[in-house]
Amino acid sequence: MLVNKVEQDVILLAHGDGGRLTHELVTGLFLRYLGNRVLGELTDAAALPVGEGRMAVTTDSFVIDPPFFPGGDIGKLAVCGTINDLAVSGAEPHYLTVAFLIEEGFSLADLERVVASMAETCREAGIQVVAGDTKVVGRGHLDKIFINTTGVGVIAPGTDLGYHRLAPGDLILVNGNMGDHGMAVLAAREGFGFADQVVSDCAALNRITGHLLAELGPGVRLMRDLTRGGLATAAKEIAVTAGVDIWLSESAIPVGPVVRGAAEMLGVDPLYLANEGKFLTVIAPEKADQALALLRDHELGREARIIGEVRSGEGNVYLKTALGGTKYLDLLAGAPLPRIC
Amino acid sequence: MLVNKVEQDVILLAHGDGGRLTHELVTGLFLRYLGNRVLGELTDAAALPVGEGRMAVTTDSFVIDPPFFPGGDIGKLAVCGTINDLAVSGAEPHYLTVAFLIEEGFSLADLERVVASMAETCREAGIQVVAGDTKVVGRGHLDKIFINTTGVGVIAPGTDLGYHRLAPGDLILVNGNMGDHGMAVLAAREGFGFADQVVSDCAALNRITGHLLAELGPGVRLMRDLTRGGLATAAKEIAVTAGVDIWLSESAIPVGPVVRGAAEMLGVDPLYLANEGKFLTVIAPEKADQALALLRDHELGREARIIGEVRSGEGNVYLKTALGGTKYLDLLAGAPLPRIC
Numbered sequence: 307m308l309v310n311k312v313e314q315d316v317i318l319l320a321h322g323d324g325g326r327l328t329h330e331l332v333t334g335l336f337l338r339y340l341g342n343r344v345l346g347e348l349t350d351a352a353a354l355p356v357g358e359g360r361m362a363v364t365t366d367s368f369v370i371d372p373p374f375f376p377g378g379d380i381g382k383l384a385v386c387g388t389i390n391d392l393a394v395s396g397a398e399p400h401y402l403t404v405a406f407l408i409e410e411g412f413s414l415a416d417l418e419r420v421v422a423s424m425a426e427t428c429r430e431a432g433i434q435v436v437a438g439d440t441k442v443v444g445r446g447h448l449d450k451i452f453i454n455t456t457g458v459g460v461i462a463p464g465t466d467l468g469y470h471r472l473a474p475g476d477l478i479l480v481n482g483n484m485g486d487h488g489m490a491v492l493a494a495r496e497g498f499g500f501a502d503q504v505v506s507d508c509a510a511l512n513r514i515t516g517h518l519l520a521e522l523g524p525g526v527r528l529m530r531d532l533t534r535g536g537l538a539t540a541a542k543e544i545a546v547t548a549g550v551d552i553w554l555s556e557s558a559i560p561v562g563p564v565v566r567g568a569a570e571m572l573g574v575d576p577l578y579l580a581n582e583g584k585f586l587t588v589i590a591p592e593k594a595d596q597a598l599a600l601l602r603d604h605e606l607g608r609e610a611r612i613i614g615e616v617r618s619g620e621g622n623v624y625l626k627t628a629l630g631g632t633k634y635l636d637l638l639a640g641a642p643l644p645r646i647c
Numbered sequence: 648m649l650v651n652k653v654e655q656d657v658i659l660l661a662h663g664d665g666g667r668l669t670h671e672l673v674t675g676l677f678l679r680y681l682g683n684r685v686l687g688e689l690t691d692a693a694a695l696p697v698g699e700g701r702m703a704v705t706t707d708s709f710v711i712d713p714p715f716f717p718g719g720d721i722g723k724l725a726v727c728g729t730i731n732d733l734a735v736s737g738a739e740p741h742y743l744t745v746a747f748l749i750e751e752g753f754s755l756a757d758l759e760r761v762v763a764s765m766a767e768t769c770r771e772a773g774i775q776v777v778a779g780d781t782k783v784v785g786r787g788h789l790d791k792i793f794i795n796t797t798g799v800g801v802i803a804p805g806t807d808l809g810y811h812r813l814a815p816g817d818l819i820l821v822n823g824n825m826g827d828h829g830m831a832v833l834a835a836r837e838g839f840g841f842a843d844q845v846v847s848d849c850a851a852l853n854r855i856t857g858h859l860l861a862e863l864g865p866g867v868r869l870m871r872d873l874t875r876g877g878l879a880t881a882a883k884e885i886a887v888t889a890g891v892d893i894w895l896s897e898s899a900i901p902v903g904p905v906v907r908g909a910a911e912m913l914g915v916d917p918l919y920l921a922n923e924g925k926f927l928t929v930i931a932p933e934k935a936d937q938a939l940a941l942l943r944d945h946e947l948g949r950e951a952r953i954i955g956e957v958r959s960g961e962g963n964v965y966l967k968t969a970l971g972g973t974k975y976l977d978l979l980a981g982a983p984l985p986r987i988c
Binding site for chain 2 (some may be wrong): 312314315316317318319320321322323328331332335339340342344345349351352354361363364365367368369371394400403404405406407408409410411413414415417418422424425428434435436437438439440441442443444446447448449452454456458575605642643645
């Protein structure tokens with residue numbers, strides 16, 4: 307579903323939300339000019355030939371507002387987000403570059419909190435910062451602080467994850483509750499009364515994904531982290547790119563009680579809310595029970611569930627609702643929550 | 648000269664200008680938390696072990712204002728800037744990641760100009776974009792467009808550039824006129840009458856540096872691009888880090904007539920103005936004439952000159968003035984020109 311043209315004249319917030327307009331911008335502009343075999347694969351991290359193995363590279367900017375939120379901050383997020391793109395690509399993260407964009411007048415104590423948080427997250431995840439850059443712009447030309455991180459990892463020989471490996475009957479798992487990060491940031495930003503009850507799931511996933519790959523090998527078909535656009539958007543992208551249908555069971559998808567209640571009250575769908583410590587994995591049917599047990603055995607997978615399956619089809623995502631109906635899930639349209647990551 | 652503490656309470660524009668406060672921020676905060684053997688070397692690109700050879704990685708954000716200027720635009724600059732960091736590290740640039748940060752309402756026609764310019768620059772330099780990211784933030788939360796690029800290159804076996812290779816008697820060369828980029832951007836931003844007569848030198852240096860390395864091998868001791876802070880700042884950093892003195896001859900340093908005149912009028916020093924297609928190289932004395940000829944043979948080196956030499960010392964940079972005096976050059980203090988790259 308490559309788009310050949312961007313329809314709008316100016317950039318809209320929705321061009322950055324990970325939904326339909328983002329897709330249009332990426333395929334209709336960026337790929338049109340900058341496309342090549344590696345970039346065209348539109349995976350979470352580019353796999354590059356190097357010596358005997360393959361190197362994985364990914365880049366991500368973080369503009370989250372507010373920069374400090376329950377469960378994390380922009381520094382922790384910037385490390386975890388890029389580690390997770392490498393992790394779900396089957397790579398072991400090795401190196402990180404960090405580029406700070408800072409507004410004149412930003413507090414140095416806050417910057418130190420952010421940097422200390424990055425350092426702790428890097429240590430826990432076993433990744434090293436190897437290059438950096440700092441730019442400062444005048445007051446009002448940037449909102450507080452933005453961080454870009456680029457990650458380099460190594461994909462072990464024999465690891466083969468990708469859309470081409472999906473087959474009807476494969477099962478779909480997630481490692482825990484959906485929507486915690488999106489709801490935590492929304493509540494912190496808007497000052498909602500329940501803000502202290504929702505904590506971002508921001509976490510580095512490389513240990514749990516590495517464990518899964520080491521134990522199940524080719525039984526793992528594909529992994530995806532569930533950031534901007536949430537589970538629904540990721541499922542739709544997988545279905546379209548792999549040329550399969552995905553059937554999800556609403557009652558099987560784990561959502562915490564506070565997020566569920568808040569989402570109903572606010573009229574947002576937790577399946578479209580961002581996560582920063584959750585991933586979806588597609589597993590060969592005969593390995594699914596073992597995968598579930600492995601995930602649950604890890605502290606980041608206690609609430610893991612099998613939530614659906616792959617069927618032959620043409621790129622559609624269906625949600626079997628708790629009431630017995632079937633809902634069609636599409637890419638996110640519009641911009642429900644900008645600056646979520 | 649590692650600093651253990653950042654003295655200020657808030658971020659100042661000068662924390663981003665490449666001078667003393669930037670140095671304080673990098674060593675007193677970033678290195679204190681994120682430091683390791685690779686990052687601590689503070690080179691233009693990190694050299695990482697991979698398979699048989701070494702991989703070079705560097706990251707840079709571009710916040711230039713205005714995004715279009717005589718001789719280039721933020722897209723061309725973002726590609727050249729990162730390629731040049733790899734090039735002066737002795738690496739052949741292979742891969743680039745690109746992350747766009749865009750303000751809501753930015754014109755798509757302008758974005759397309761930027762992307763097309765990046766594509767052309769990548770093609771000419773022989774580098775591929777392999778991963779990307781786009782974030783859009785609301786109006787007023789970012790000024791128009793910022794771009795981060797991270798580059799990955801390969802350092803050929805046997806290439807050994809670095810501060811440790813400097814020896815008294817080594818000669819210092821530059822490949823052309825100083826200050827064109829800084830003055831072009833200043834003139835375009837302020838609408839000076841001479842704005843149409845100054846053109847940024849923005850260019851990818853990997854061909855000319857590659858040629859130099861291939862021909863002179865270990866005769867090339869060190870290379871540095873001359874961006875934020877210009878020639879004077881780079882010379883001071885080299886002198887301090889290598890523990891040598893550097894003597895420069897003012898009359899030998901090439902500065903174009905329009906930049907020279909404008910700099911005098913405005914009271915700025917061209918030696919502190921940013922360049923985006925210029926580099927300094929330290930060459931073994933017996934190879935200096937050959938290096939000069941090689942540089943002049945290349946279209947980006949027609950105005951190359953031998954401008955000074957390395958002497959034993961303790962980290963000072965001296966400028967022998969045209970009038971026979973000696974001036975002491977230090978790191979840039981203050982923020983003469985923010986958002987230059």
